[in-house]
Amino acid sequence: MSERVVENLNRSLKALMAADASVYFIGEDVLDPYGGAFKVSRGLSGSFPERVFSTPISEAGIMGLAGGLALAGQKAIVELMFGDFIFLAFDQIINFASKSVTMYGETLPYHLLVRCPVGGNRGYGATHSQSVQKFFIGIPNLALYELSPLHDNNVWIPKLMNCGQPCVLFENKILYTQPQLGPGPVDDLFQVDFLDAAGLMARACIEPDPAGKVLLLAPGGMFHACLKAARQLFLEQEIEVQIVVPLQLYPFPAESLRELLPQYRAIHVVEESTAGGTWGAEVTATIQKIFAGNFPRPIHLIHSLDSIIPSARHLESEVLVQPDTIVKAVSGRAT
Amino acid sequence: MTISASPPPIAAAATLQADLQLLLLIRHFENLLLDLFDTGKLNGTTHTCLGQEYIPVALTPLLRADDYIFSNHRGHGHYLARFGDPEGLLAEIMGKAGAVCHGVGGSQHIKRGRYLSTGVQGESLPVANGVAVHLKCEGKGGVAVAYIGDGTWGQGAVYEALNMAKLWSLPVVVVVENNHIAQTTSQARNMAGSIAKRAAAFDVDFIHIDGSDLEAIRQTLTPALARVRTQHQPLVIEFETQRLGPHSKGDDTRSTEMLAELKRHDWHARYQAAHPELFQTVEREIQTKLAGLQQEIEKRPPAKWLRKTA
Numbered sequence: 001m002s003e004r005v006v007e008n009l010n011r012s013l014k015a016l017m018a019a020d021a022s023v024y025f026i027g028e029d030v031l032d033p034y035g036g037a038f039k040v041s042r043g044l045s046g047s048f049p050e051r052v053f054s055t056p057i058s059e060a061g062i063m064g065l066a067g068g069l070a071l072a073g074q075k076a077i078v079e080l081m082f083g084d085f086i087f088l089a090f091d092q093i094i095n096f097a098s099k100s101v102t103m104y105g106e107t108l109p110y111h112l113l114v115r116c117p118v119g120g121n122r123g124y125g126a127t128h129s130q131s132v133q134k135f136f137i138g139i140p141n142l143a144l145y146e147l148s149p150l151h152d153n154n155v156w157i158p159k160l161m162n163c164g165q166p167c168v169l170f171e172n173k174i175l176y177t178q179p180q181l182g183p184g185p186v187d188d189l190f191q192v193d194f195l196d197a198a199g200l201m202a203r204a205c206i207e208p209d210p211a212g213k214v215l216l217l218a219p220g221g222m223f224h225a226c227l228k229a230a231r232q233l234f235l236e237q238e239i240e241v242q243i244v245v246p247l248q249l250y251p252f253p254a255e256s257l258r259e260l261l262p263q264y265r266a267i268h269v270v271e272e273s274t275a276g277g278t279w280g281a282e283v284t285a286t287i288q289k290i291f292a293g294n295f296p297r298p299i300h301l302i303h304s305l306d307s308i309i310p311s312a313r314h315l316e317s318e319v320l321v322q323p324d325t326i327v328k329a330v331s332g333r334a335t
Numbered sequence: 336m337t338i339s340a341s342p343p344p345i346a347a348a349a350t351l352q353a354d355l356q357l358l359l360l361i362r363h364f365e366n367l368l369l370d371l372f373d374t375g376k377l378n379g380t381t382h383t384c385l386g387q388e389y390i391p392v393a394l395t396p397l398l399r400a401d402d403y404i405f406s407n408h409r410g411h412g413h414y415l416a417r418f419g420d421p422e423g424l425l426a427e428i429m430g431k432a433g434a435v436c437h438g439v440g441g442s443q444h445i446k447r448g449r450y451l452s453t454g455v456q457g458e459s460l461p462v463a464n465g466v467a468v469h470l471k472c473e474g475k476g477g478v479a480v481a482y483i484g485d486g487t488w489g490q491g492a493v494y495e496a497l498n499m500a501k502l503w504s505l506p507v508v509v510v511v512e513n514n515h516i517a518q519t520t521s522q523a524r525n526m527a528g529s530i531a532k533r534a535a536a537f538d539v540d541f542i543h544i545d546g547s548d549l550e551a552i553r554q555t556l557t558p559a560l561a562r563v564r565t566q567h568q569p570l571v572i573e574f575e576t577q578r579l580g581p582h583s584k585g586d587d588t589r590s591t592e593m594l595a596e597l598k599r600h601d602w603h604a605r606y607q608a609a610h611p612e613l614f615q616t617v618e619r620e621i622q623t624k625l626a627g628l629q630q631e632i633e634k635r636p637p638a639k640w641l642r643k644t645a
Contacts, residue, residue: 024468050472056502061461061495068465068479071451072403076465091492095455096462103453104446105437105640 005149006176009040012153013077016161017048022111023161024069026053026062027079037081038117038176059085063092066112070097075111075161083118083132083170094139097166101141110141112166113157119172119221119272120320125311131221131273131304133170137250137282144250147171148220149181150192150202151247170249172221172272189231195244196256205242206234210263214330216243217283218270222321226270229326237331249279254286261287267299268330272321275306302329349396354549355606355617357395357419361388361412362603363621364421365580367629368411368428372584376633377429381442384412386579387512389602391416391482393552394510397560398480403466405459405481406452408443409512413482417450422628431635438638457483457490460509464496467505476564478506486517488526488533497537500569507569508560514578519588534571545575547602577601 003011017023025044027036031054035042045052055062059080066076080086086093093114101110120129136144143165145156160167185191186204193208195201204227205213214233216226223245230241242264246252254261261267267287269280280301288295304320365383372381391413398404398417406413414424423435427445430438435447443454453459463479470477487493488511500507511530515522534541542559544552556572563570577597581587587594598604607614 053468053503056495056498058495058499060492061464061499064458064461064492064496065465065468065499068462068467069469070465071462072466072469074469091455091458092461096453096458100446100451100453102642103440103444104451105434105439108446 003180004176005147005178005180006038006040008180009147009153009157009171009176010042012157013041014043014047015154016158017044017051019158020075020161021051022073023075023077024051024053024066025077025079026055026066028055028057028062028081030054030079036079038173040115040176041079059088060092063089063114064096066114067092067097067100070110070112070166071100076113077161078112078114080114080116082128083116084127084130086114086116086132087135093136093142093166093168098139098142101165109164110166111161111164113161114166114168115171116168117171117173119174120309120316121174123311123313123316126308129309129316131170131172131271133219133249133271133279134273134277136168137279141165142250143167143248145169145248146219146221147175148202148245148247149175149178149223150204150220150245151199152180152182155199156247170219170221174224175221178224186227187231189234190227195260196253198256200247200253201256202245202247203242204230204245206240210242210260212265214239214241215261215264215267216241216270216326216330217267218243218245219249219279220245220247221272222270225321225323226326228323229330232323232327233330239330241330250282252283252286254283254290258290262291262296264297267297268302268326269299270302270321270326272304274304274309274319278303300329302326349549349553351610352613352617354392355610355614356621357392357416358388358602358606359618359621360419360421360625361392361415363618363625364411364415364425367425367625369580369584371429371629379428379441380583381428382409382583383580384409384578386577386597386601387514387574388412389547389549389552390510390512390574390576393549394480394556397553397556399477401449401475401477403449403463403470403477403479404451405463405479406445406450407456407459407482407484407487408452408454409484410443410445410452410482413452414445414447414450418447421625422632423447425628426632426635426638429632430638431632432638433632433635434638437640439640456487457492459483460493460496460507461499463507464499464503464505467500467507468503470506471504471567476506478508478560478563480508480510482510482512484517485511485513485515485522485530486520486525487511488530489517494533497534497539497569497571501537501539504567505569506563506567508563509569509571511571511573512576513573514576516578516582516589518582519586530571530573540568540570542570542572543575544572547600547605
């Protein structure tokens with residue numbers, strides 16, 4: 001059986017901590033045998049007991065602890081139990097960790113990685129289901145990434161840890177149990193390749209030529225919804241769709257897509273966030289900026305409703321973007 | 336565990352003259368800032384520590400070069416007591432060349448080596464814990480010192496941090512400058528219970544200091560700090576003190592009677608009476624030095640921020 005995303009992530013964290021004795025891991029309920037609410041930290045406390053801190057329920061205290069370790073030249077990974085709780089640590093992230101990189105007049109290297117499980121479709125309700133990415137867009141010295149089943153964490157976790165500024169890795173909870181994928185076929189129709197030398201931009205397509213096709217630009221947490229929609233659009237309506245999955249959400253590396261983007265017939269930026277001030281709006285603005293405001297194709301935003309996230313399955317699926325939401329948006333625009 | 340020989344302290348040995356120099360440097364530096372604001376020569380904001388100068392001066396010889404110090408919005412005294420550097424700080428506040436943080440930080444965001452100040456209440460305590468985890472791991476007896484005020488106890492982060500510091504036996508010293516006023520709000524309107532009982536709730540060592548005699552303070556604190564260094568037990572020190580100036584600039588709502596009463600406890604008059612000749616000599620030296628420094632820095636070009644652009 002192939003590796004699941006949670007296993008890939010866990011393996012990358014173990015390898016990082018084994019290779020680098022300055023890495024600390026901090027979070028709630030992260031000790032074995034529990035190993036964190038989503039089991040991402042399983043085995044870490046057994047292997048590195050002196051560098052794993054299972055903490056009180058104190059997100060501000062946790063984030064400050066990590067910030068202090070980073071200030072002292074160490075490296076810290078924070079596991080938030082649910083992304084919704086990141087607001088309790090907002091001050092430490094915004095006012096301390098990210099500002100400290102440049103607030104004192106010189107650039108301080110800062111090794112801090114915040115892991116932030118997000119997303120719904122699990123019936124957890126309004127305070128355990130949000131996609132909080134949009135609240136962190138545009139913070140100086142704070143880079144945002146999203147877990148993806150197409151990107152190998154063993155490659156990216158060490159890079160994020162060592163990039164010299166605080167990073168947040170958003171992890172859509174539905175991904176943990178999904179298989180870890182990579183370059184090559186993902187099913188009988190779609191295959192995955194990478195668009196840039198760095199490997200930040202993964203693409204799933206039926207055929208590589210983008211000309212005249214529709215693009216779904218979606219972070220990792222939306223990959224499976226997009227893939228399902230893309231299959232349906234192709235099989236039922238003969239609309240050929242490509243899916244581009246950027247690992248890095250902010251700053252959005254639009255430049256690496258400069259050649260590719262105008263070749264599509266239309267672009268849909270897909271995310272699970274509720275409406276208003278979305279990542280998609282930022283992506284659109286960034287694309288327009290590199291094309292000096294004259295990007296020649298329509299860019300549409302697909303996101304969840306302007307609503308709190310309800311708990312009951314039928315209500316939640318009405319609010320959050322589903323594969324069918326994407327199908328309707330794409331086919332509606334395509335006719 | 337044993338601790339290695341202390342590295343030399345930052346400041347010179349605490350002779351009476353050195354103490355007076357630091358005390359009066361801070362006093363007149365703060366007065367100079369208020370004058371500069373009054374004459375429109377300063378931009379932004381400032382929070383002076385008039386009346387509280389003796390606290391960082393008392394601590395100076397007890398702290399080591401490898402200790403971390405976290406200061407706050409009212410931090411000029413902490414910086415000057417640590418580094419004796421009015422030039423870098425004044426240039427910083429005036430946005431002139433030679434500024435310790437290139438004019439980016441300003442009055443309340445200063446970093447120099449292991450000294451760091453920031454302007455959000457209570458934010459530094461969790462950070463001090465993180466630094467202390469590393470210091471404890473290093474095993475050289477370094478401590479993380481965080482200056483806070485009585486008003487800072489309104490922040491939940493303080494309690495989160497104290498809990499963790501005690502749970503994990505971290506070498507953290509919380510220095511509380513209890514001036515009984517938070518901006519304009521008296522402690523009676525801000526704080527239920529006491530600081531002592533807050534420390535007791537976490538089973539954290541606590542020392543209450545009333546008075547501004549430097550040697551007496553040091554005698555009390557020396558063994559307590561040694562315990563933090565060797566046994567990694569956090570410590571809360573509450574200084575009973577008074578803020579003689581405004582919170583910021585011209586925003587003091589207290590009565591003149593109340594200020595006069597506070598001033599009766601000022602270290603300035605007490606040290607002046609006890610050592611009149613030395614005091615006068617040192618005070619003149621400091622005033623002359625600061626006046627010259629101000630004139631010289633005023634003429635400097637603006638500070639340059641060599642910003643790394645992404």
